[in-house]
Amino acid sequence: MKFTKDHEWVRLEGDIAVVGITKHAADQLGDVVFVETPEAGKSVNRGDSFAVVESVKAASDVYAPVSGEVVEGNDALAGGPETVNADPEGDGWFAKIKVADPAEVEALMDRATYDQYVSTL
Amino acid sequence: MADAANTDLKTTPLNAAHRALGARMVGFGGYDMPVQYEGVLAEHRWTREHAGLFDVSHMGQARITGEDAAVQFERFVSNDFQGLKAGRQKYGLLLNEQGGVIDDLMAGRPDHDGLYVVVNAGNKDKDFALLEAGLEGDARLIRFDDRALLAIQGPEAAEVMAAHEPVLAEMGFMDSARLMLFGADCFVSRSGYTGEDGYEISVPADQAERIWNTLLQDARVKPIGLGARDSLRLEAGLPLHGHDIDETTSPVEAGLMFGLPKARRERGDFPGADRILKELADGPARKKVGLIVKEGAPAREGAEIADADGTVIGRVTSGGPSPTLGRNIALGFVPPSHAELGTELTVIVRGRPAAAEVVATPFVPSKYYRKPA
Numbered sequence: 001m002k003f004t005k006d007h008e009w010v011r012l013e014g015d016i017a018v019v020g021i022t023k024h025a026a027d028q029l030g031d032v033v034f035v036e037t038p039e040a041g042k043s044v045n046r047g048d049s050f051a052v053v054e055s056v057k058a059a060s061d062v063y064a065p066v067s068g069e070v071v072e073g074n075d076a077l078a079g080g081p082e083t084v085n086a087d088p089e090g091d092g093w094f095a096k097i098k099v100a101d102p103a104e105v106e107a108l109m110d111r112a113t114y115d116q117y118v119s120t121l
Numbered sequence: 122m123a124d125a126a127n128t129d130l131k132t133t134p135l136n137a138a139h140r141a142l143g144a145r146m147v148g149f150g151g152y153d154m155p156v157q158y159e160g161v162l163a164e165h166r167w168t169r170e171h172a173g174l175f176d177v178s179h180m181g182q183a184r185i186t187g188e189d190a191a192v193q194f195e196r197f198v199s200n201d202f203q204g205l206k207a208g209r210q211k212y213g214l215l216l217n218e219q220g221g222v223i224d225d226l227m228a229g230r231p232d233h234d235g236l237y238v239v240v241n242a243g244n245k246d247k248d249f250a251l252l253e254a255g256l257e258g259d260a261r262l263i264r265f266d267d268r269a270l271l272a273i274q275g276p277e278a279a280e281v282m283a284a285h286e287p288v289l290a291e292m293g294f295m296d297s298a299r300l301m302l303f304g305a306d307c308f309v310s311r312s313g314y315t316g317e318d319g320y321e322i323s324v325p326a327d328q329a330e331r332i333w334n335t336l337l338q339d340a341r342v343k344p345i346g347l348g349a350r351d352s353l354r355l356e357a358g359l360p361l362h363g364h365d366i367d368e369t370t371s372p373v374e375a376g377l378m379f380g381l382p383k384a385r386r387e388r389g390d391f392p393g394a395d396r397i398l399k400e401l402a403d404g405p406a407r408k409k410v411g412l413i414v415k416e417g418a419p420a421r422e423g424a425e426i427a428d429a430d431g432t433v434i435g436r437v438t439s440g441g442p443s444p445t446l447g448r449n450i451a452l453g454f455v456p457p458s459h460a461e462l463g464t465e466l467t468v469i470v471r472g473r474p475a476a477a478e479v480v481a482t483p484f485v486p487s488k489y490y491r492k493p494a
Contacts (some may be wrong), residue, residue, distance in 0.1 A: 018324060030145075030157055030160055030161055031160050031161055031162040031163075033162075034418050034419060034444045035418070036418060036471075046292070052418070054442075054469065056161040056162060056165075056348060056349075056417060056441060056442055056444070057156070057160070057161065057348050057351070057441070058421070059418070059419070059421060117181055121170070
């Protein structure tokens, strides 16, 4: 699994990147009450706002950690946004993206580097 | 999202207590305040079902002393404070010459020594400076910067407090008292900002942590952060200054005319009377409404409100999920032609229109304690 400074994670399954927000991000948001995931077919560039996650207090953008085409959004989150808190790095995934450039994934932080980064916040 | 200490922020006397409880702290009104302890939803529900304890020491407390206190106060503030009986408090609006709301406040007569006033944290320096400069005769404003303010709110709040001081159970909604409580000189009102029964308790700063911890020893009481305070007040339909009301909003537009009774309207002796009385006679250009958002994401502050044709007619001033109703609710302003209950509108969230309907507020029925007659 790889990580961004904006607290997204990426898990590669072949050339498909499963992406979500980290446990740290979910904990910081608190109770998630609404999630908007992208529709299949949407083309995203790394850094684009491609999903929205809302707590009681506020709406936050989720940024695409890699460029490519969305092949699936996690529709289950519409009816069960609390999954993002319960299992942020598993069932709480946001979308699957067909990776355009594998080098973008390689460039992301590994777990140890991300944990170190979080500890400095 | 960082949780680092911000040295520009002031602290309340309970700052260490919040940190010891593991609260997440945020800046609000110039203070380092707890936004949540265990989680906004759990805290919201606990307050609706049991008793929530809030640190609201960031709010401004003061006394206005002197024989002329009420007369002088009324030169700046709506409502009838000359007619305020000892042991009672009223909601008032600090008005500017344009009839806008500089701040909203509570002022009571806990004893026979003038008024005890509570104003919003972010406005207190401005409010108090204005009053200090303007009060005449023997009226004097004395800031209570050496006091903390606690709120205990919820259906079990009265029982919790009665265990410490039985006389508190005798107070009715909007009663105000000064008494020894927990061995300290306290100002107590039966009021709050959640729609629940409960009390606001002003305590000496050096006693605050002891009293806070004493109250938390009761299993019915949990600490509640500002996150749930905001969702609770939104469900109660209560406006938040700086969001739902500000220096451009008139009390007529905001539906706050209960804070400007007949005697004052007839005298017209308050700032901005020209505009306010004209709006009363002719109707305001816009009115505050409650909205239920029937689909999609919560509509938050700043979201546009459109009519059936898609024409933008107003804006949301507060909004979010209602944990009690399980629906998204909002407050906003629209022309009176679109303010009737049941009017179908749309709110535009991230470019997408979502169906909404004008509904009565409070969204969740209030449970203020009315003394039996």
